[in-house]
Amino acid sequence: MASYTEIKTDSQRSLAHSNRDAWQQRSRRKISPNTNPPDFFVKLLEPADIRLNGDRPWDIRVHNPKLYKRVLRHGSIGFGEAYMEGWWDCDRLDEMFTRLLGAGISQNVSGVMRLKMALGALNYRLFNFQSIKRAFHVGEHHYDIGNDLYRRMLDPLMNYSCGYWAEADSLDDAQIAKLDLACRKLKLEPGMKLLDIGCGWGAMALHAARHYGVEVTGVTVSREQKKWADELTKDLPVDIELMDYRSLTGQYDRIVSIGMFEHVGVKNYRTYFRKAADLLTDDGLFLLHTIGDERRSHAPEPFIHKYIFPNGKIPSRREINDTSFGLLRLEDWHNFGPDYDRTLMAWANNAQAAWPELGDRYDTRFRRMWMYYLHSCAGFFRSRKGQLWQLVFSKPDNRNEYRSLR
Template identity: 60%
Template sequence: MTSDPRVGPIALPDTRARRVVEQLLDGSGVELNGDRPWDIRVLHPDFFSRVLHQGTLGLGESYMDGWWECDRIDEFAHRLLRHGLANRAHSTAKRLLYRLQSGFFNFQSKARAYMVGEAHYDLGNDLFERMLDPTMCYSCGYWHDADTLHDAQVAKLDLAARKLGLESGMRVLDIGCGWGSFAEHAARRYGVEVTGITISKEQAAFAEARCQGLPVDIRLMDYRDLDGQFDRIVSIGMFEHVGHRNYRTYFDTVERLLDPAGLFVLHTIGSNTSKISVDPWINKYIFPNGVLPSIEHIARTTENRLLMEDWQNFGPDYDRTLMAWLENFDTHWPEIAHNYNERTRRMFRYYLSVCAGGFRARHLQLWQVVFSKWRAGRYDAPR
């Protein structure tokens, strides 16, 4: 049953499930059927039991099904996370099952590497063109001196380029090149030769078209299959798909492909803890098999391989980036609504909003890390 969001909230049933949910929300600043932007309006009587039994998966799916409404899901998520509900958001059984499975199975093996491309990145360039800015960067912008999303994304691309110390004629590898934003920026502004790899057919085709006439080679392939030698390597918003069982292979590959005097910039979302877990809703609907690394994961698997030269965290900038994407998405949805259904619209609104709330609560981080191969001399990272 899908409730009509135009109908007002229902009278809350006096059930044990409702009382448990109210107890969980107590002290969070979020109320059921309240009148503040971050309060949720319950539209279906089974909402409470669904959330209690299915956790974050049930919460997200029930929103997609129209079982509840909230004017500011980002603030709703922010308040719940600051209240400490993250560890209680999905069942112990589901967390344990994922940890057991991930111990025995490599969810990010080469055989499964293209799943996220097919499930998310290939969803439709028309959607992403309207949600993102003209750079088509699908990663955190750098808002230090920026006033618009476009300025923030150009600043992010140039921040990575300056950290790499790009010079004309260099050979650059872009692992997870997306729609070709960094490849075009680096080739056009710095005169470098770029090899970009992606596991998305739609991204590869788009990147090839935008980089025509530039010294850019876009390839549809997994990072583990690449050979060659590069002066610089960059990876922006891809490491989240690597998986903890493949971290050593990933950094071994970077070390193998990087010139002895080279530099590598890793741009990734990060977790505050090293627990191997995944949000069930994000895993099912947005990024299948994605796992966020921790500081320990990165430090441990780069030790004796690469030298960490600089580590910058601008996680709060992702909150602002996601909210800008949400504004674009809402503004331009009528242009593409005929290509998708209402459930997809609600899925993207929920995804962008809850992720913004996660960064706002400092539950998630965004790191740019610079590595060298035991480089001699001083490295001064630009800001």
């Protein structure tokens, strides 16, 4: 992703964009869209009711027949990169991915792809890709690409996590409802000290300090997020630090972490929960808001890992239980995964409408990558393969009664 945004001058950027777009147009003109697809792919997609070169919104229109070999050799990352390069199109990517994931198509991969997946998982098990030295990688790669895009895609408070749509009719209302739900679950009271691990652009810190009278310390690994959060909360008792969570010290009455655990990595889960337990007062509460997966994966999804969130991995239910056990007591587990589908579609609609305003800041390849990312994630939640969990923890010796709320 960074390579698309590092072109130094306007003339260089304009030339690079025009050359790439012209190449994509020439590539499409050379290929007949009526080329018959291989029977293997036709049958592979039948359980998902997706047709190749069909006319329904979720059907795949193939512009380059090399797509089939590319997918066989490179799997999901080849499929995604081919979309970025204009080799295929689909009017409703979100619905296509919902059908693919719901039918379990990704499980029917070739032997070569199984071997590559196994090697990737082994590599992830052997090495810690979320070490302290690499902690700022995701901030630089993803969150620092430019506040201009996020400002147009997200709500005014720049929440980049799932909203709570139980009684909301808009993205703005859903995000405020999410923030307030977390504050109420934490039972915040004036004068408390709240730690926000992975504070993003400062929305939670702002809401908690302004409406609940608490002092907030927020930490982020993104310089762009820190600059925005500092300005957003400058008149409130909020301190935003550019640092990794493992460097934190002190004691806090409450801890919240929204949309950050996905970057922690399985090798660091126990370290993460131990750090939270060490930072929490004896009668404190800790709320964890994270994407979740029922099944246990051993490596990141290849496309998301390469282009969106390097080294990120979605935790499973068992991984959270096993690595927090003995350090923290689970008080409440709340799943509202379908709300992420609505959140992602709102982001996708905002991003699509914003491209003309952004000029040539992001080229066609980047735009296609970004829309592929948002719609594929929407399909992940709509198919119910993806979950969104809010968990509340306390210290094991805390004798205070906790009553959950929604």
